Amino acid sequence: MATSLSDSVTGNSSNPAESLIRLENVDKIFQMGEVAVQAMRDVSLDIYRGELLAMVGPSGSGKSTILNIVGGLDNATNGKVWFGEQLLSDFSARELTRYRRDTVGFVFQFYNLVPTLSARENVMVSTEISDEPMDVLEALRMVDLEDRADHFPSQMSGGEQQRVAIARALAKNPELLLCDEPTGALDFATGKRVLRLLVDLKNHLGKTIVMITHNSALAQAADRVIRLRSGQVVEVKTNDQPVPPEDIIW
Amino acid sequence: MSVLDKKLGREFWSSKWLLLAISLIITLGVGCYVGMATVYRSLQTAKTDYYSTSRMADFSIELKKSPLAEIEEIGRLPGVAAIRPRISFYTTVDLPDAVQPINGLVLSLPERRSATVNDIFLRRGSYFTDRRENEVIVNEAFAKRHKLSPGQWIHLVLNDSRQELFIVGTAISSEFVYLLSPGGIVPDPEHFGVFYLKQSYAQDVFDFDGAANQVLGVYSPGTTVSRQATLDEAERMLESYGVISTTPLVDQASNRYLSQEIDGLASFAVVMPIIFLGVAAVVLNVLLTRLAEQQRTIIGTLKALGFFDYQIFLHFLKFGLAVGVGGGLAGCLVGYYIAAGMTIMYRMFYSFPRLDNAFYNDIQASGLAISVVCGIIGSLHGTRLVLKLKPAEAMRAKPPGGGGAILLERIGWLWRRLNTGWRMVARNVIRNRMRTAAGIFAAAMGAALLSSGFMMLQGSLYLVDFQFKWVMRSDIDLTLKNERSEAALLEVKSLPGVKLAEPMLSVPGTFKNGSHRKKGAIVGLSRGAKLTVPRDLEARPIPVRGCGLTMSRKMAEILDVKRGDFVTFRTSKGLQRDHEVQVLEIAESYMGTAVYADFDYLNRLVGEHGAINQVQLLVDSDPQTQEALFGELKRLPSVQAVNCRSDMVKSIEDTLIASMIGFIGTLIIFSGTIFFGSILNSALIGLAERQREVATLRVLGYGPWQIGNLLFRESMIVTVIGTFVGMPIGYGLTVLMAISYDSELFRFPVVSTSLTWIFTAVLAILFCTMAQLFVQRTILNMDWLDALQSKE
Numbered sequence A: 001m002a003t004s005l006s007d008s009v010t011g012n013s014s015n016p017a018e019s020l021i022r023l024e025n026v027d028k029i030f031q032m033g034e035v036a037v038q039a040m041r042d043v044s045l046d047i048y049r050g051e052l053l054a055m056v057g058p059s060g061s062g063k064s065t066i067l068n069i070v071g072g073l074d075n076a077t078n079g080k081v082w083f084g085e086q087l088l089s090d091f092s093a094r095e096l097t098r099y100r101r102d103t104v105g106f107v108f109q110f111y112n113l114v115p116t117l118s119a120r121e122n123v124m125v126s127t128e129i130s131d132e133p134m135d136v137l138e139a140l141r142m143v144d145l146e147d148r149a150d151h152f153p154s155q156m157s158g159g160e161q162q163r164v165a166i167a168r169a170l171a172k173n174p175e176l177l178l179c180d181e182p183t184g185a186l187d188f189a190t191g192k193r194v195l196r197l198l199v200d201l202k203n204h205l206g207k208t209i210v211m212i213t214h215n216s217a218l219a220q221a222a223d224r225v226i227r228l229r230s231g232q233v234v235e236v237k238t239n240d241q242p243v244p245p246e247d248i249i250w
Numbered sequence B: 001m002s003v004l005d006k007k008l009g010r011e012f013w014s015s016k017w018l019l020l021a022i023s024l025i026i027t028l029g030v031g032c033y034v035g036m037a038t039v040y041r042s043l044q045t046a047k048t049d050y051y052s053t054s055r056m057a058d059f060s061i062e063l064k065k066s067p068l069a070e071i072e073e074i075g076r077l078p079g080v081a082a083i084r085p086r087i088s089f090y091t092t093v094d095l096p097d098a099v100q101p102i103n104g105l106v107l108s109l110p111e112r113r114s115a116t117v118n119d120i121f122l123r124r125g126s127y128f129t130d131r132r133e134n135e136v137i138v139n140e141a142f143a144k145r146h147k148l149s150p151g152q153w154i155h156l157v158l159n160d161s162r163q164e165l166f167i168v169g170t171a172i173s174s175e176f177v178y179l180l181s182p183g184g185i186v187p188d189p190e191h192f193g194v195f196y197l198k199q200s201y202a203q204d205v206f207d208f209d210g211a212a213n214q215v216l217g218v219y220s221p222g223t224t225v226s227r228q229a230t231l232d233e234a235e236r237m238l239e240s241y242g243v244i245s246t247t248p249l250v251d252q253a254s255n256r257y258l259s260q261e262i263d264g265l266a267s268f269a270v271v272m273p274i275i276f277l278g279v280a281a282v283v284l285n286v287l288l289t290r291l292a293e294q295q296r297t298i299i300g301t302l303k304a305l306g307f308f309d310y311q312i313f314l315h316f317l318k319f320g321l322a323v324g325v326g327g328g329l330a331g332c333l334v335g336y337y338i339a340a341g342m343t344i345m346y347r348m349f350y351s352f353p354r355l356d357n358a359f360y361n362d363i364q365a366s367g368l369a370i371s372v373v374c375g376i377i378g379s380l381h382g383t384r385l386v387l388k389l390k391p392a393e394a395m396r397a398k399p400p401g402g403g404g405a406i407l408l409e410r411i412g413w414l415w416r417r418l419n420t421g422w423r424m425v426a427r428n429v430i431r432n433r434m435r436t437a438a439g440i441f442a443a444a445m446g447a448a449l450l451s452s453g454f455m456m457l458q459g460s461l462y463l464v465d466f467q468f469k470w471v472m473r474s475d476i477d478l479t480l481k482n483e484r485s486e487a488a489l490l491e492v493k494s495l496p497g498v499k500l501a502e503p504m505l506s507v508p509g510t511f512k513n514g515s516h517r518k519k520g521a522i523v524g525l526s527r528g529a530k531l532t533v534p535r536d537l538e539a540r541p542i543p544v545r546g547c548g549l550t551m552s553r554k555m556a557e558i559l560d561v562k563r564g565d566f567v568t569f570r571t572s573k574g575l576q577r578d579h580e581v582q583v584l585e586i587a588e589s590y591m592g593t594a595v596y597a598d599f600d601y602l603n604r605l606v607g608e609h610g611a612i613n614q615v616q617l618l619v620d621s622d623p624q625t626q627e628a629l630f631g632e633l634k635r636l637p638s639v640q641a642v643n644c645r646s647d648m649v650k651s652i653e654d655t656l657i658a659s660m661i662g663f664i665g666t667l668i669i670f671s672g673t674i675f676f677g678s679i680l681n682s683a684l685i686g687l688a689e690r691q692r693e694v695a696t697l698r699v700l701g702y703g704p705w706q707i708g709n710l711l712f713r714e715s716m717i718v719t720v721i722g723t724f725v726g727m728p729i730g731y732g733l734t735v736l737m738a739i740s741y742d743s744e745l746f747r748f749p750v751v752s753t754s755l756t757w758i759f760t761a762v763l764a765i766l767f768c769t770m771a772q773l774f775v776q777r778t779i780l781n782m783d784w785l786d787a788l789q790s791k792e
């Protein structure tokens, strides 16, 4: 069931959600010499605590850019980004690092594992800098890779590497999990399993999850879906009844 | 241990050869520093200790003959702490088994042991006893070489009569740490010794009752009186007794050689590490820049995960740090052994009471510190590069830099002439500007080291040839007792085996030009003399003629005179008259401060006619004839000393050649490491960077040797350019060294022949080829299918 943009901005009254991240009129312009690329144009949106938010849109529509700004990897050119009561867009580099370290778990579009470290060690990279990390094997168990703990990225398939990347993000026990196309490189079945994992994380551990996908079918599992085009939010849709990943067909 | 350290460890392992090569360069740099600084300090300490315990004289004054009472006055001069009058004569040693006459220096010494100026240091036996007058203490090296021990008898010719002396002991002395015979440049214990006699015995035998012909003195510590003023005053006081020379400690021969060696060590301890560590830092910089670029996404990821910048910075810094620490530790160890080796070598030439290698904590620590600093400096650039990136940026692929046409491509006619292979090579060399620059720098340093090493070798050989074969050409030099007439020359000419005999007159005196003064001598050469031939810069003979002087360049510099200028010459023997003489020619000289004049002109100048006090001989080389000649010479009453120059030259050459082998070996290892390390570095990095390209070429049907050939051409271009850049640098280094070694004793000729440059180039190419073999091995072992499938 689709709602209009204005509905979404006023909030969902039946579910008085608390905003974890709020973007207000955010622009992002990449200056490359003479050329300026506007990757985000006046974007305003909320990410609610404990929701699974899907971001969809064609390639180049600015999905990764938004995620980077939300995750504190990049600064907005204009506009405000709130993290709870704090103004994220005013954070110093050091404060941003702290924010990334303590609050955010990032799953990258291209996994970005350290090739010279085993799965276990890749996960340890993030537990080592975390205050209350998960057990490393526990994190690997959650992505069903406990028995591959000592394998190196080059010895694993793309899907397995993606799951290691998820375990690495999870193991820090972050409040906010940002996943850039977590299923992009995965086949149907594996994709569903990853999706199930995300849904469970939300349901059982109360994590806030933002997931980028250009597959609209997968977005059915999300609580809300944001559609982007050319750096602009063109649609915000609330799923009253998210479809369990197992039931999705595409 | 952090997982990041594990990552580091594995990356280390995968580039172990490169790191080894870089570490090796650092090791040699630190080794040179630690080794030379250690020897420097050992020598310096040994020298200072030795000089102070033996009360090394701060000056000496050589006289004809002066009453002791007059000499004692010198001791009362302000600023003078102690003096010792001494009798000093050159002598001939008559050893039963020696065919040739052996020369020696006889010095008087107090009868009883006391804390005297220039005290000796006993090695074997004892000091003088009361048992006999004719006791002698022999210098250790001579005693060892001729197997002389305390308790034996030895014969010296003292004041024309053969004396039998009882050896009580052997000793060394601080004034003869580096013991040279007159005119020699390397110690020659075979042909020259020092003999200490009791003061009273020396007075008797030389008819020097209550007199001496040398004064040794030490200054009061911390005196404010000017040393030059004291010396001038002393000289003035003794003037009427014929001052032959005044020698402050800085000009004392042994001290001069020793100090020069120590100073040389100090500058090598600075220059060598700078070259090596500079190259290491540059090569490391290339490696780390590449590593940081390669790990761009990993860096971005670590940032995204919440690592602080400093943590990532430190992570990469550890790379350089580990190389610095590893190379540094090895360098400290190598340095210790370099010092050990050099200490052994120095012990052969310099005699100290003891000279031991030592482990100086502070030198070792500073060696390690500079290598760590080098490692850090080498990593800084590459590491800093990644910090500037924002995490989001770092994770994106690097925008392809410099993909455009290279300058060369715009030179159409040239570019069209290159085939595809050469085009690839040219593009790579020009696009990887930093790596190419680093490679050129390293090759330049290696070539500079090689060429300056070769030039120093050639310089030494040239010096010996010039000085001992071209300027001085006699086999035997005779010193006569006082001035003789031509009759003495005729007498010598008639001896067996004498092919040529030329007279010489040497007149000691002081040269003056304005405020410049210098003691020396004018040597009169007969017209057309063949056995002493002054030469110019190009080694062309300068005929000595007319009414004036042919002055060595060094003397001219000291006196600040040019061709055509006049100087004042005051003879120190006989009538001390001032003569105004003109400098007609400047002769090149690499040793000493000789001044020549026409034999007849000089005789007229000093009011003599046909006076001779030296004769130079060219003799038959047949041993039997020589034996007969030496027998005759011993019997000639007019001959005071016989100096076998040909033997001395031979021993100089032997020493030179022996040290040359070690020198060349070291040179090749040192410069080879630089070339090898740097070439290996850039070739292996280039290979790693272009794995996919290489794999693609393999798919297209290129063989591993063809691919190696492409890389080889790149290395060769860099090596050849670097070598050309390095050659003038090497020349410059040699000139600097020659300037720093320039003294009255020595001037180092800067000699380069085409051989210098050919050897340098050939070795550079050889090193490059050797490194390539190593690279080729990597290409052969490369799993190119894997490279093709892996994504970057």
Ligand SMILES: Nc1ncnc2c1ncn2[C@@H]1O[C@H](COP(=O)(O)OP(=O)(O)OP(=O)(O)O)[C@@H](O)[C@H]1O
Pocket: A030, A031, A032, A037, A038, A039, A057, A058, A059, A060, A061, A062, A063, A064, A065, A066, A214, B393, B396
């Ligand atoms: N660092 C950058 N410099 C220049 N342009 C950039 C940069 N990052 C992103 N862009 C541009 O901003 C726009 C949005 O990029 P973004 O990566 O957010 O797209 P996306 O929606 O994630 O695409 P995809 O689905 O392909 O991952 C694109 O046009 C991209 O070229």
Ligand SMILES: [Mg+2]
Pocket: A063, A064, A065, A109, A180
């Ligand atoms: Mg994207």
